[in-house]
Amino acid sequence: MKRIFYNIHKIFPLTEETFEALKNCARILHLQKNEFFLTEGEVCSSIGFIEKGSMRLFYNSPDREACNDFFFENSVVGSFASFLSEMPSIVNIVAIENSEVIAFSKKDINDLIEKHPSLKQLSDFIIQEHFIRTEKREEALLKFSPELRFKNLLEEHPKIFKRIPLQYVASYLNITPETLSRYRSRFLV
Amino acid sequence: MKRIFYNIHKIFPLTEETFEALKNCARILHLQKNEFFLTEGEVCSSIGFIEKGSMRLFYNSPDREACNDFFFENSVVGSFASFLSEMPSIVNIVAIENSEVIAFSKKDINDLIEKHPSLKQLSDFIIQEHFIRTEKREEALLKFSPELRFKNLLEEHPKIFKRIPLQYVASYLNITPETLSRYRSRFLV
DNA sequence: TAACGTTCTTGATTTGAATCAAGTTGATTC
């Protein structure tokens, strides 16, 4: 069984019936490295759970890509803004490594929640976690200097540096790759 | 009748009964300039609609406040992250002008939606708009230089410069008041 | 293993915003 189902069940125990219904709606996607889950300008039609791999969310910019977030196993990917409003997305989501994503379409999600109200809890939880994540991200961008953002990331998520190409980490920190490289030599020795 | 009810009714026509129920849960707050609607560390227990006045949301920082958003008439204020999770808020929301806010407690909101399912639409709409707003804000912070953020704000929301003390606008643009002052003399003349 | 392309590092220089430091303007109070 896919780990995402195991994890959902662990947090929100579901009846056998609900669980089956959920599993039946799952669409399994295999994304190659650099393949897009969501492209700017298209409507985000489904929400995905990363079963394996990693992805990044970024905004297109004339000069450089602006990376806003990384996602690993058990993360939820998608643009809630586009998914809910059904307006074109302003963000891109792309696989960093070859990845496996379990995706649920909007229609299926709506039907599932309607027929299995216990899933409403899950959906609320996901939205709640997204708000929390967003606030923390905004806080980091507004309150901390580039150098401090680097140190905080290193402290809180050291594995990111092992797993993600540094150019993307630099973009996430909103600095150039050169600056990141200098921080690393300065603080990592 | 408060304008917020008028506007809700315009977007999502409600039955007389639902409308009455909603009005009965409204708590009217009068906030003096500089009075807090939500303080960092406290749980956000209600969501407010600004009937009159203006407010700002900011993150506390050792050196300076980091302003993330402004709210005017008909805006929704609160920390969804804290409101939904019932964890202490990491943001502050404070009145810029003397303001009138129509507030709804979490319990009332939950009860209202349960008894009047048509209000679920309204709640979903508010959450959706919040996601859209957040994505746009992140985009501006990540993609654009301080100078470009200034020009964009001037173009899209010129009234902000009339109504909001410039120190807060500077904080919102993530620049110092001195830099904002220089931009103004450079680009407004 | 040689050749290529990509990613990362290192150095020199430039630059845009922060900081530091006075002023000026404006609003409020006595």
Place this chain on the structure above:
DNA sequence: GAATCAACTTGATTCAAATCAAGAACGTTA
């Protein structure tokens, strides 16, 4: 209307990160 305080402006200087420019390390393919 003077005095006070906060908000904003202006100027001089400093500083951190961007840019520009090579080069080194690494992975992949021939």
